[in-house]
Structure formats: C-alpha cells, structure tokens
Amino acid sequence: MSTTAASDTGATDGRSPDEIRDRYTEIGPITGSLHLDLQGTGDQIIVGIGSRRGVGIRDVRMAMGQALSMSGVRARDVVAIATVDAKQNEEALLELADVLGVPLKLLPADVLAGQQVPNPSPVTERLVGVPSVAEAAVLASEAQLISPKHTYRGVTVAVGRLFAVPRPQEQPRPHASYGPQTGFGPATEARVYDQYDEAYIAEDLGHHGDAEVVPGLVDLAVNVRGAAPDWLQDRLRDAVADLSAYPDPRAATEAIAARHGRPADQVLLTAGGAEAFVLLARALAPHRAVVIHPQFTEPEAALLAAGHDVQRVVLAPPFQIDPALVPDDADLVMVGNPTNPTSVLHRAETLIALSRPGRVLVVDEAFMDAIPGEPETLAGTPDRPAPDVPGLVVVRSLTKTWGLAGLRVGYLLGAPELLRACAATQSLWSVNSLALEAALAVTTPPAAAEAEGYAVRLAGDRDHLVSVLAKVPDVEVQGPAAAPFVLLRAGGPDPVGVHQRLRGAGWAVRRADTFPGLGSGWLRVAVRDRSVSDQFAQALDAAVHPGR
Template sequence: MRDTVGRSAGAGAPPSTAAEADLRHHGDAETGPGLLDFAVNVRTGTPPPWLAERIRASVADLAAYPDPSAARRAVARRHRRDPAEVLLTAGAAEAFVLLARVLRPRRAVVVHPQFTEPEAALRAAGHRVERVVLAPDFTLDPQRVPEDADLVMVGNPTNPTSVLHPAAALERLARPRRVLVVDEAFADCVPGEPESLAARAGVPGLAVVRSLTKTWGLAGLRAGYLLADPGLVARLAEAQPLWSVSTPALVAAEACSTPEAVAEADAWAERLAADRAALAADLAALGLHVTPNAAASFLLVRAEKGEELRAGLRNRGIALRRGDTFPGLGPNWLRVAVRERDTALRMTRVLAQLL
C-alpha cells in the first residue's frame, strides 16, 4: 500500500503505514470500569427517555421480520431525498463494508487523518489503498486528491480532527466515474448542518454515510444509513444480508428522523458548541495545542509527551483516546470528547496537576 503524504508547509512526520497503525482500534478500547470517559464520542445521557420507550415498545414486534419501508421513508423525508436513494444499515460500519465489497476501484484514496474503519474495510476486501494525509491544521485541499482516483473517502466533520470541511470543497472532489464517500457520522453536531451534503442528490457519484450512534446514544443498537443515487443503493442492497437492520434499529431510525427529533438534536448541537469552546480554551490555557475550528463532539490536541500524559490521566481514572492509531498522527496526539462543563472541569483539574 502506498501513502500519498502531505508536503505543504508545516507538514509533520510521514503518516503511519498500514502495518504501524491499528486500524481496528477504537475509543471503546480505552474505557473501563471506574474510568471517567473522554475517549468515546457518544453523547452522554442518551438515548433520551422518549426514544428509549419507542425502542422498548418495538420488542412486541420481534416475532415478525423487520420491515424497513417506514424508516426508509422517514429518512428520505428528513433529507429531502427519494426513498430509493436511502439504504438503512447496521450502523455506518456496515455501509463501509458494503461499499468495499461492491465497488471495484482501480485507485482508492482515503483522506487522513480520519475514522479508520473505511480503510480497514477496503483492505479487508482486498483493495489497495492510497492515503492523502492532511497536515495540521488538517484543511482539505481538493487538488491533493489524484485526478484519476475513482473512489475517494473523506469524513465531515472529520474524526479525529473535528475539522468541518466546506461543502463546496467536497463537491470539487465529485465527478463522473468516481464514487465520493463522505462520512457524516458527526454532521448533526453542527447546528443547522450547513456543510452537509446529505440533501444534495444531484452531486455525481456522491454517497453520504450517516450514523445515529453519536447523538442518540445507540452504539449497541447499530443504526445508520447511506444516501446515494438509486443505482448504487440497489447494488449495495443486493450485497446486504437479508434483514441486517433489526426492528428496534428501524424504529430508532424512523423516530430520530422526525422534525421534532431533528430540532432536539440541533438544540443539543448549540449546547455542545458552548461546551466545546470552553473546553478548548481550558486546554489551550494549559499549554496544549488544540486543533482549531473544531465542529464535532471532540477535540484533537497535541501535547509534549502525549502518551505519558494519557497514561497519567488513566492512572488517575480518566480515559482519553490515543491518537497514534490514526494515520498521519502520532503518540503526542490525543482525542478528547466534549462533556458537560462540570465533568470537563474534573478532567482539566487533573490534567493541570500532571502538567
């Protein structure tokens, strides 16, 4: 596998190779009993009671096979799409696996640092993968992507950088005979979702992947979906196992797509923005470099001896996400989930003592 490494001014060390980066490492591996969790990006206090009750009530229908039609229509209405452009999946991870199994790219490119599961899925399906690695502060330059790449994968806002790329920059990556996959798992962290491509049905080759895990606290339920042209959706559906999305997950997808749920998520995104700004200011005041323009439910920070700092926090009961498993980052990078103010202050007080 060949890396395409950023060489713009300020670029850091070359990215990790596939052999060096553990693409299957995720934030849940950092947590444990008794640890204050700043490693996993799922919104705390979720699912909300109204959603939990809808999911509990769906148990009464488990004798019947899952019927995705109502959830598909609800997701389509939420994004102003045709139901034929919606594929419901067992979380975003299933969407990446289906794309990797169905597509036959000649030149697949993944823009890093980003969520590693898309590349892991491509590699598991036998594809060669090239990386375009963005230098800090991780601004997307569409010209960095090879012109002849026929599959491009990018996150927005990106995990772990929290950077929100402009929709116009992403659209510059789209063209005929190319599939452009935009991972919008954290798009609803942004009030109003101004840079989302989810409703833009006319962009050639565009596939948008969404997740209900983060905002609604449904990691254990596996609920997500993909939005693309009907032809690609049909091809992916053919490869999808029958009834892969459970009845409770379908109920959740329908419920979270209502105007009331979207409004609730938007109100949370406003509160998140305030908590994120306060945490970023606290971390910067402690001398850490905080990646600017953060838009998601986490911050990417760089610290001297970051791995020692992470271990010290863990020894004091606080879990952060290591950064060295993301291609393009190293052990001095840490991802910090945004929590409500009182919880965040507990972490930063301990961090101040260590520093």
C-alpha cells in the first residue's frame, strides 16, 4: 500500500524555543529572495496567522489545516508563515514553522495597519492596532488572498498565493469548491454564543455534542445510551477488585475477533473510536487523504493534527456517496457508516466501490451495532465473513449502545501489518482493565441478543421521532434515517436562532452547522423515548416560530 508507516516524532526534537526561533524567524518583508529561490516550483502559499496569546500548537495546526483544505491548497505548498512581530515569542507559531520547515516572518504592526483588508475586525484593531493580522500579513507579503479568513478557537488564518505555476497533469478538484454558491459550503465567520465563554466558528472540528449539555437541559445532543444496563454495571464494579494488575488485552481481543469471525491479529483494541483515528493518522503517510463530509469530525482532526494534508468530498442532501467524486489517486479515504450526523446508512457495495489498489479505506461503524441485523456492515460476523477488500479498515465502538462513553472502548479491524503499525504508535496500556472487562462482557451471546433487541426498540423510537418532527412546519427532516439520531434543517423566520431558543426552553440538541458541509439551521437530534420526542416536537415548533 502506498500509505506507508510514518514516525510521530515531536516537532521540536528536544530543541529549545530559542533554538527554533533563531533558525526559523525572520524580521521584515517576505518578498525578494523568497521569489528568487522558489520560482518554478508550483503554488507558493503564504499563511497569515493571528492568534490569542498562549494558543496551543494543536489549535494552530488545526486552524491552518482547515484553512488550507478550504482553499484547495496543500501544506507542502506553504513557503512562509507571516504574523505580527509581537508574536516572536509565541511557541505554537515557532513550532508550526519548525514542523513545516519554513520561515516565520515577523512584520511590524505599523506595516500591517497600512493594509486594506477585506474583513476587518474592530476587536483585533482595538487590541493589536491592526484590523486583521492574518489578512494583513498575507497582503503585506505581496500575496493575493485566495479565500476568506478562517477562525478556529482563537486562531485566525488567511491563505494567500505569491504566484502559481500549473503542475503537469494536475486535475481540477471538484470537491474543493466551497462557499455560499453551493448552498452547503462551510461558513467561516466567528459567532459568539452566550452559553459558551468563547467564540465558535460555524465549522468547528473540535465541537462535540457533550459541549451542548449542561445541568437542567434535556439531553438530545449526545448519541449514547443513557446508562449501561444494571448487569454490566455490576460486572464492572466487581472488576474494580483487580485494578492492581496491569491491563492484559488478549482475552478481550480474542472475544472481539470471535464476534466478527476474524483471527485475533486483525483486531486492535483502542480507547474509543477517537483513539483509533489518531493511531491511523500517526501510522499512515498518505499522499492524498480524502475525508467524505458531512461526517464525524475526529478523522479529519486527527489527520490535521498529525500534519497531513486533507482534501474533502462534501456531499449535498440527501448525502449519498458517489464513488466517482473521490480522486482516483487518493490513497486514504475516510467515511462513516451509518454517517454522523446525517444518519445515512450507505450500501456495503457502494463503500466497497471506494476501494482501490494501494488505497486504505477507513469505514467508521461506530453506530452500526444500533441497526438491527447490521445489514451493511463490513466488519463481518461469524455467519457473514467480512468481504475481502484490500486496504479496508473498520472502526468500531462499544460505547454507544452500552452507555460507556466515559470508559472509552473501541477497536480497529484490518490487515495485521497495518494494525501493527498503529499499535506501534499507541500508548502503553491505552485500554484500561475496566474497558477490557466491558469488551468481554458485551461480546457474549446473551449480550449480543440484548443489543439486537435494543436496536429494534431504538428503530421504532426513531421512526416515531421522525414522524412527529415531520409535522412541524418549516422543518425538513433528512431521511431515511438509520442511526440513533436524525438530522434536520430548521427554516422559519430566524433559523440561526432556533438552537439558542431551544436551549432557553430547556433542550440541548447538537448544533450541526459545525460539521463541514452544513450551515445555519442544521441540528442533530438524538433518539429518546416517545414521550420525550413528542415534547421536543412541540418545543421545536415554538423555537422555529417564535411569538406565534
């Protein structure tokens, strides 16, 4: 496979910030020698960055990765990072320059203040004296802005091009078209919500449903069973007596393997599905990584945090996959099934059609066990062996159906050599003893039968939720829904305010405008019992039609 194993060494290699600063910072303009040295090598991308003081490297790398992805350019094309000279001691920016191996250009504030930026910020101008550090830094570098500035958790990034030389045989990227003209492109304007003490951009890879839940609100934001069954809680309590021993994953690994009709060397236990994505991002070195959106944001977040370029295939409603949208040379493709937040269950044949020689195909089946019979699973069962698809990796979770999100237990299914590469980057004893006990407990035949019964009841409750939501005027429910949640788009006179009005009425639902490809008015609603769904439908009607 072309996505080879890669090391995950630290960016600084033990060097001090002063050593990195001496090597990578330059005072003054970017023009001149930079053009002479780099002519003829393709796109020359300048990244302008403005950030709050003390920002972390993960947030800086995430913000830059998102901005580059939305601009349709690659991290390998970045030739310099530019910012205001007051940031000369900002360790995250120094480390980013070190990771990319490019200079950090420090520009005087008075030079930046003289730039006519397209998106000035009164707050930035008041605090820094510059209307937009990120945009001004690009323009002061004699580069042309190629996309709107992008803000993520206190980091603002603007992307500019010095010049572009077409690459031989470079094909257009149809999925790189973003913005209002598509109707589903991600917005990049920061908006402040009173219940949070920070500004969130409309697209936020780090935002999850648990952030919506506060005491006093009915939780329809988290897609996890309310509590583990009593018998499972009792078994975990009994296992506490053995916590003096180090975790041994062998028995749980064998049990998971038997559950899917696989040999044990095709199973790697992880601390939830989120760790599985981190391990894949560390172990692989893709040339062209593609994430199909809208979907769970952690796969892209993990890739960006590991320093990979990410390209997107953004689906429009009804969010069905067309394998032809994925570039043929993509050697890593990530997709969810059923997909979070769309609740779409893709046909197994469609996903298999995404496979190619030399490509790793990662299918996130975190919610597959919530579907009766798991008809489209690629993980395999003792009665239905997994299909022989080279490069296929399946991510599974045990936390959703069993109410174990706080315990963190999931696993990877795939080729032994790829799983060994992932395991080599995993922390020692990553999966704790209680998580291993839970894995053993929920893979027994009685537990499997209970899970199937839960999935059947859940499907009935979901159908009821869809039916009552469909009666709310100016609400469009996406379907057919297959997962323990549904995606809807609210209309009415003020769709942007629906989320906030629901909170005011005591309901926590998942903002879906933070998912790439969705925008204002999109909400994800977890399936609960039918009486709760009836009450929520009434609350949603009131939130969509305030004052009626």
